Amino acid sequence: MDLSDTPAEAGFRCGLRSWLAKAMAELGPPPDPADWPARRAYDTAWQRQLYEAGYAGVHWPAEAGGRGAGPVEHLILLEETERAGAPYVGANFVGLLHAGPTIVAEGTPEQRRRYLPPILRGEEIWCQGFSEPDAGSDLAALRTRAVRDGDHYVVTGSKIWTSHAEVADWCELLVRTDPEAPRHQGISWLILPMDASGVTVRPLRTLAGTTEFAELFLDEVRVPVSNRVGAENDGWRVTMVTLSFERGTAFAAEVVACRRTLGRLARLAETEGAWTDAVLRRRFGLLAGQFDALWRLVQWNVSEAAAAAARTGGDAVPGAGASVFKLRFSEARQELYDLAAEVLGSGSLLLGAVGEEEDWTGQRLQGLSYTIAAGTSQIQRSIVAQRILGLPKPRSATRGS
Amino acid sequence: MDFRLTVEQRELQAAVRALLAGRFGPERLRAAVDDDGGGPDPVLWAELRRAGVFGLRGPDGADGSDGRAGSDGLGLGLAEAVLVFEELGRALVPGPLVATELAGALGLDGTAALVRLPAGRGPLLVEQLPRLDLLLVLDTGSGELRRVDPAEVAAGAEPVRAVDPLTPLWRVDAALPSGTLLDRADAALVWTEGTLLTAALQVGLADRAVRSAVVHAGRREQFGQPIGAFQAVQHLCADMLARLEPARVAVRAAAVVLDADGATPAARAAVAGAKLLADEAAVRGARDCLQVHGGMGFTWEADVQLLLKRSWVWQHSFADSEECAELLSRQLLL
Numbered sequence: 001m002d003l004s005d006t007p008a009e010a011g012f013r014c015g016l017r018s019w020l021a022k023a024m025a026e027l028g029p030p031p032d033p034a035d036w037p038a039r040r041a042y043d044t045a046w047q048r049q050l051y052e053a054g055y056a057g058v059h060w061p062a063e064a065g066g067r068g069a070g071p072v073e074h075l076i077l078l079e080e081t082e083r084a085g086a087p088y089v090g091a092n093f094v095g096l097l098h099a100g101p102t103i104v105a106e107g108t109p110e111q112r113r114r115y116l117p118p119i120l121r122g123e124e125i126w127c128q129g130f131s132e133p134d135a136g137s138d139l140a141a142l143r144t145r146a147v148r149d150g151d152h153y154v155v156t157g158s159k160i161w162t163s164h165a166e167v168a169d170w171c172e173l174l175v176r177t178d179p180e181a182p183r184h185q186g187i188s189w190l191i192l193p194m195d196a197s198g199v200t201v202r203p204l205r206t207l208a209g210t211t212e213f214a215e216l217f218l219d220e221v222r223v224p225v226s227n228r229v230g231a232e233n234d235g236w237r238v239t240m241v242t243l244s245f246e247r248g249t250a251f252a253a254e255v256v257a258c259r260r261t262l263g264r265l266a267r268l269a270e271t272e273g274a275w276t277d278a279v280l281r282r283r284f285g286l287l288a289g290q291f292d293a294l295w296r297l298v299q300w301n302v303s304e305a306a307a308a309a310a311r312t313g314g315d316a317v318p319g320a321g322a323s324v325f326k327l328r329f330s331e332a333r334q335e336l337y338d339l340a341a342e343v344l345g346s347g348s349l350l351l352g353a354v355g356e357e358e359d360w361t362g363q364r365l366q367g368l369s370y371t372i373a374a375g376t377s378q379i380q381r382s383i384v385a386q387r388i389l390g391l392p393k394p395r396s397a398t399r400g401s
Numbered sequence: 402m403d404f405r406l407t408v409e410q411r412e413l414q415a416a417v418r419a420l421l422a423g424r425f426g427p428e429r430l431r432a433a434v435d436d437d438g439g440g441p442d443p444v445l446w447a448e449l450r451r452a453g454v455f456g457l458r459g460p461d462g463a464d465g466s467d468g469r470a471g472s473d474g475l476g477l478g479l480a481e482a483v484l485v486f487e488e489l490g491r492a493l494v495p496g497p498l499v500a501t502e503l504a505g506a507l508g509l510d511g512t513a514a515l516v517r518l519p520a521g522r523g524p525l526l527v528e529q530l531p532r533l534d535l536l537l538v539l540d541t542g543s544g545e546l547r548r549v550d551p552a553e554v555a556a557g558a559e560p561v562r563a564v565d566p567l568t569p570l571w572r573v574d575a576a577l578p579s580g581t582l583l584d585r586a587d588a589a590l591v592w593t594e595g596t597l598l599t600a601a602l603q604v605g606l607a608d609r610a611v612r613s614a615v616v617h618a619g620r621r622e623q624f625g626q627p628i629g630a631f632q633a634v635q636h637l638c639a640d641m642l643a644r645l646e647p648a649r650v651a652v653r654a655a656a657v658v659l660d661a662d663g664a665t666p667a668a669r670a671a672v673a674g675a676k677l678l679a680d681e682a683a684v685r686g687a688r689d690c691l692q693v694h695g696g697m698g699f700t701w702e703a704d705v706q707l708l709l710k711r712s713w714v715w716q717h718s719f720a721d722s723e724e725c726a727e728l729l730s731r732q733l734l735l
Contacts, residue, residue, distance in 0.1 A: 285730035290674075299402065394631065
């Protein structure tokens with residue numbers, strides 16, 4: 001059990017810190033969250049800066065345009081950028097944390113050459129086309145179909161909860177390529193160009209008033225067969241690779257962010273006079289303990305994944321333990337904003353940022369998605385119970401699959 | 402950074418687990434309960450002592466260079482000690498394990514309990530008083546650690562009915578004798594280490610609770626299938642594991658930090674967080690384990706009661722939830 005940096009890790013951290021101090025001083029103010037083109041410009045410009053400084057794709061292989069370092073360096077990057085208060089992935093989220101790693105692990109050499117460098121340079125934005133109106137948590141129920149026509153697939157159907165669709169260039173799209181096959185087979189993972197003919201994006205307004213995601217309508221969209229990642233009808237397995245990244249380290253930096261936010265909230269509670277309430281104060285203590293422990297869990301999972309990668313010579317794919325993290329983190333993060341509402345009292349009925357303060361209530365509303373997005377807490381519990389604890393599958397779920 | 406256990410640490414863990422499975426398995430546990438909880442089994446404790454459980458951090462006997470009394474320790478760190486205490490917690494070994502180890506690390510030999518003054522809410526209770534070789538008294542006011550003769554304390558104490566059948570308690574109402582000052586001991590550090598080792602016991606207990614619930618849920622059939630196939634039961638078990646895993650890594654990380662940096666504010670906060678989470682994992686885990694066992698779990702025959710009652714004992718050993726949460730919240734404003 002060693003939590004200290006090796007000399008190489010310490011050197012990486014030190015160089016990154018001094019670069020961040022300089023880059024942060026030159027960074028402009030963040031854009032209005034409602035202005036998607038401005039958000040895209042801001043997020044991609046920051047990604048470009050990271051790329052030029054050699055900090056893009058730290059743990060991606062060199063031939064994919066990355067630095068070829070290990071997952072531990074990636075963790076240091078997440079930790080330090082978050083500590084410095086630097087912008088996080090934002091609109092680059094799907095490309096950097098889902099589609100990119102999936103193409104690194106499962107893509108052809110041509111696909112890696114074509115799609116990975118623009119992600120790292122902040123030139124192209126991706127969105128995720130997994131969920132459908134009737135296939136959210138039950139992802140294998142998806143119905144968007146792709147019919148082979150020569151060297152193209154003709155895709156028809158619709159997707160929902162498609163984050164970043166408004167400004168995306170590409171979509172990681174799950175389609176049914178064999179309607180006769182059992183549910184988990186017959187699915188393929190495609191790269192959809194968002195400017196293709198027959199693609200319509202309709203933004204959805206969330207209860208927080210923002211447009212974080214959209215509906216996507218696909219009407220006989222022609223996608224080249226060469227845009228398929230993995231074998232035809234093997235998309236379910238490829239998807240599991242994608243989701244393990246999502247649940248594994250995609251939220252790691254946000255633990256650090258939550259810990260910083262909790263500190264700001266504690267100082268606000270002190271100035272607002274709420275800190276004298278012992279019950280409230282102890283809830284702060286418990287949450288601090290939980291965020292600290294979740295960060296240790298990330299370090300543990302990364303150590304395990306790094307060792308597995310070193311053993312097999314493959315990539316560090318997080319295991320089912322990621323579900324434990326996702327479950328606890330999404331709940332702790334919601335508790336943080338519920339606590340903010342108690343600190344603010346009737347002030348929690350107001351939306352929008354006040355002066356230097358953040359938009360606590362807007363964040364609280366936004367946070368309602370945490371226990372739903374990227375697999376609901378109920379789905380995560382079933383994964384933990386069946387895949388980690390080995391409890392039997394419910395009968396209704398085994399029937400017909 | 403490589404947070405995984407080293408080969409030596411895994412071997413230590415496996416050796417202690419095997420030792421305890423042989424010496425304190427389910428039958429011996431039940432026998433101890435039926436034996437009216439007379440206290441730590443002297444034979445078992447002698448075996449644990451021989452195995453080095455109470456001298457984990459004492460200086461290695463091979464060189465014994467510093468000439469401290471009882472210097473037949475293993476010369477290990479807290480990182481190793483928490484792994485051993487996870488196993489002791491999993492086996493539900495009764496007795497004042499933590500204070501005895503702390504005494505060993507201070508070069509004091511024998512079964513020891515530790516009390517802190519002022520005692521906090523509720524009466525001042527001492528575990529196993531007649532069987533103790535020494536009583537450590539930590540005075541918060543003076544920051545001193547004193548060694549007191551338990552026989553002197555026993556005169557002003559009376560046995561009380563205790564909730565855990567394997568943790569008999571004596572209530573002390575008389576003022577404690579002043580005893581002998583242990584001037585080489587850092588009282589705050591001893592308290593922090595004791596809190597951490599108790600958290601490790603709770604992690605082991607919580608692990609046993611989730612395994613026990615899973616085994617029962619896989620075996621017990623209702624409505625024609627194992628109850629573990631029902632989502633409601635699955636989600637109870639999943640939450641038990643989801644509370645346990647962060648607590649386990651928090652305990653191990655706190656041990657590494659405390660070993661490396663000593664009792665810095667950050668290390669003390671790490672220990673407080675670890676105890677807070679471990680208490681929650683153990684107490685709620687034991688409670689959920691009872692729920693999964695249904696009516697059987699509510700009987701004296703089932704072992705679930707032992708898990709629940711011990712988790713309550715350890716919850717009130719060393720820093721409790723209130724103290725840990727306050728320490729962590731103070732840290733947020735620094």
